[in-house]
Amino acid sequence: MGESFFAMDWMNGPWTPSPEVKLVSPKPCRYLMSSRGCHFGENCRFSHQALICERLKVPPQTIGALIGKQGMTRRRIESESGIDIMTVLSTSSEVVIAAYDRERVTHAVSLVQEIIDEFGKKNERKEEEQRKKRNRYSRVKTK
Numbered sequence: 001m002g003e004s005f006f007a008m009d010w011m012n013g014p015w016t017p018s019p020e021v022k023l024v025s026p027k028p029c030r031y032l033m034s035s036r037g038c039h040f041g042e043n044c045r046f047s048h049q050a051l052i053c054e055r056l057k058v059p060p061q062t063i064g065a066l067i068g069k070q071g072m073t074r075r076r077i078e079s080e081s082g083i084d085i086m087t088v089l090s091t092s093s094e095v096v097i098a099a100y101d102r103e104r105v106t107h108a109v110s111l112v113q114e115i116i117d118e119f120g121k122k123n124e125r126k127e128e129e130q131r132k133k134r135n136r137y138s139r140v141k142t143k
Helices: 060-067 069-081 102-142
Strands: 025-028 052-057 085-089 094-099
Touching (some): 052 102, 060 102, 069 085, 069 102, 094 102
Antiparallel strands (some): 052 094, 085 094
């Protein structure tokens, strides 16, 4: 039979975990960096080790581009850069990037910046096309 996840205390029942055993996942806590912090505190099952965090102010219109369809862009940034957490705060237009390694954080910041720049170029092209259409229609009406 395999090892149990919990040390059993048979006096209190078969599924009561022993207070000496604390299982902590190596994955960092998503709520630790939030404005409210982790409400589980010391009892959280995720790691509360010191993370290297970077907060980026982003234009509000780029929030959707950073998240992507069904979170695909956010997940791609996390996997490509190897960061542990990337949280997009739409209310304050911020991106919080956290990892245990500075190089990973800087790589993720550069990926986010590339997406923002690419989004800006697309918007400039769209605005230019709309401006041309407006000018074309205004000329037609004045004839």
